[in-house]
Amino acid sequence: MELQLLNTLRDHNPIVFNIANFVTVQDVANGLNALGASPIMSAEVQEAETMVQIAGAVCINLGTLTTTQIDQMRVVGKLANQYHKPVVLDPVAVGAVPYRKEVALGLLSDFQVDVIRGNAGEIAALAGMDWQAKGIDAGSGQGDLVEIAQACAQQFQCCVILSGPTDVITDGQRVVKVANGTPLFQRHVGSGDLLSSIVAAFTAVSSTDVYQAAQVACLVLAGAGELVASQLTADRPATFAIDLIDRLSLVTVSEIQTIAKVD
Numbered sequence: 001m002e003l004q005l006l007n008t009l010r011d012h013n014p015i016v017f018n019i020a021n022f023v024t025v026q027d028v029a030n031g032l033n034a035l036g037a038s039p040i041m042s043a044e045v046q047e048a049e050t051m052v053q054i055a056g057a058v059c060i061n062l063g064t065l066t067t068t069q070i071d072q073m074r075v076v077g078k079l080a081n082q083y084h085k086p087v088v089l090d091p092v093a094v095g096a097v098p099y100r101k102e103v104a105l106g107l108l109s110d111f112q113v114d115v116i117r118g119n120a121g122e123i124a125a126l127a128g129m130d131w132q133a134k135g136i137d138a139g140s141g142q143g144d145l146v147e148i149a150q151a152c153a154q155q156f157q158c159c160v161i162l163s164g165p166t167d168v169i170t171d172g173q174r175v176v177k178v179a180n181g182t183p184l185f186q187r188h189v190g191s192g193d194l195l196s197s198i199v200a201a202f203t204a205v206s207s208t209d210v211y212q213a214a215q216v217a218c219l220v221l222a223g224a225g226e227l228v229a230s231q232l233t234a235d236r237p238a239t240f241a242i243d244l245i246d247r248l249s250l251v252t253v254s255e256i257q258t259i260a261k262v263d
C-alpha cells in the first residue's frame, strides 16, 4: 500500500468540499484539518460550481438530508464529474430508511461516484441484499462482507469501502482488508463521516488511483485510532475523540507501518 500518500497529502493540503450533516460537521472539519487537508463545507447550490472548481475532491454525506440539499447534491455531483473531481458518497442510514435508499439510488444514477463508504447495513442495502440495519449503525445481518462490498462496487462501477471492525475495500474485483481500529470508534458518533471525508482527501492527491486512496485512508484513520486507544486506560469516548484529532496531526507513516494489519 502506498502509505507515502499521507506525506503527499500533507505537502499538498488539498481542499475537500463537504456536503456534511449537521450532527458531525465540526468533527469532520477538524479531523480533515488535523490530518493535513483543507476542509470547506457548503449547503448553497448557488456557489456549487466555484466550490467544485476550487476543491481537489468532494464528499457528499446524506446524514441530515433535505429536499433542497438533495438538489444541491445532484448539481454538485454532476459538476464534479464535469470537472473530473473525485466524488465520495456516504449513504448514511440507507439500510434503515427506505426514503434515503431511494434518494441514494437516484443520485447514483444521476452522476458517477468514485467511492461509496458505508457500514455493512448501508452497503448491503445499496447492493440490494438483506440486512437488519439499525438507524445510523450497521445493525446485524448474515452474509459475506466481501461479497456484499463487491456486489455494490460492481453495481455502481466504483470503489466501495464497507467499514466496521475490519474495513473491506474493493474495486469490484480486487479486495484489501484493514483490520486495525478500536471499538471506541463506535462510541463516537461520526467516525464514519470522518472516514468518508478522509477518503475524499486522499482521492484529491491520488485521483488516478482512488482504490489506493481508499486503502490508505482506511489504514491511516483506523491506525491513528488504534494508537490512541492503546494509551487510554478506560472506556473514554470523549477523550478518544479529542485525542484522535491530535493523533491525526502527529501520526507518521512509519508509526502506521509498524502496526498495520492489512491483507
Ligand SMILES: Nc1ncnc2c1ncn2[C@@H]1O[C@H](COP(=O)(O)OP(=O)(O)OP(=O)(O)O)[C@@H](O)[C@H]1O
Residues within 6 Å of the ligand: 118, 119, 120, 136, 137, 138, 163, 164, 165, 166, 167, 180, 181, 182, 183, 184, 185, 186, 188, 189, 190, 191, 192, 193, 194, 195, 218, 221, 222
Ligand atoms: N469494532 C471496531 N473495531 C475497530 N474499528 C472499528 C470498529 N467499528 C468501527 N471501526 C472503525 O470506525 C470507523 C468508522 O466506521 P463505521 O463502520 O463505524 O462507520 P459508521 O457506522 O458510518 O459510523 P458513524 O455513523 O458514527 O459515522 C472506521 O475507521 C472503522 O474501521
Ligand SMILES: Cc1ncsc1CCO
Residues within 6 Å of the ligand: 021, 023, 024, 063, 064, 092, 136, 189, 190, 193
Ligand atoms: C446521528 C446522526 N443522525 C443523522 S446523521 C448522524 C451522524 C452520523 O452519521
Ligand SMILES: [Mg+2]
Residues within 6 Å of the ligand: 092, 093, 119, 136, 192, 193
Ligand atoms: Mg455513518
